[in-house]
Amino acid sequence: MTSPKSAVGKAFPTIDLPVLGGNTRSLSTPRDAYDWMLTVVYRGKHCPLCTTYLQDLSSALPDLNALGIDVLAVSADSAERSSAQMQEISPAFDVGYGLSVAQMQTLGLYISGPRNGMDVEGPFAEPGLFIINDQDALQIVDISNVPFARPSLTSLVKGIRFLRGLSGDFPVNGTHA
Template identity: 35%
Template sequence: MQNTKLRAGESFPQVNVKTADGRVVSLVDVQPQVATGRWTLVVVYRGQHCPICLKYLNEIAMLSGRFEALNVDIVAVSADNKKQLEQFKINGLEVGFPVLLELQTEDMKKLGLYISEPTSDSETDHVFAEPGLFLVNPKGQTAMLEIANAPFIRPNIDQFVTGLEYAMDNNYPIRGTHSY
């Protein structure tokens, strides 16, 4: 299976991952979203081996009040296991939003993520997704997305939340939906 490009406006695919306590959950649970009108920001990060990911997730956590004011829940996910997540926390991860585990290669492909092999055993012991950011509206549609093939290509999170505030205040449409 090759990566498929997740298109803006499409339904966010069903992706199951694990919580730190081992429960299997849906990455985006559309049922409560529809009922509550909440949005979900899915942040795919490379894993505990990535210091840029650590900084980025902590920056997002610092802006969590602005996301909450917009009715946006945040969730982060990687292919890491529980032990790797625990190490990430030891390394300085300090977030109040869920950090989910064991994103499978098939699901990385569903999301259209770039997938990398580790360059050494000291990096990690599994393939991993390069960064991705997905904003899912209360209808379960992918309203905004950004997919990168390297850890340094990410939206400035302050600029993103400022743009999101503008978009929500002005009923900004889902962009990039033209078929070709």
């Protein structure tokens, strides 16, 4: 994927990451009970705004799950750093770790280095949000270069509820060549 902008409506890249508690998850494949996937990329433990956003994501999880959406949050942090941050959040969604720079590039994310964050292990991804539909295509994408410019989860849930409530297939926005 060269750019998520050019990839909406197309297959999402296959990227697998380890998740806290064991196992591995694909960023694009929902668990069996769900047919859509929401993958949230967050900056990591060093980012207090990310902690708040993930807490909000935990609050929105029942609504997202009711819409048939599985949720996965991922970062470049190590398992230890991810685990320490999740003690503040206690998420009911899976948390992946170890996102590589090459994987960040594949997703079209902005990447920052240690100079852009305090107490970081190395390069890290700036925020990204990807919603993959039941056709394994990228339906919604939001990428930012700063942690304070992310979509409201309340608005996102309302928008997805609208999309999922429409009869027939709603076309992916932004695909006109």
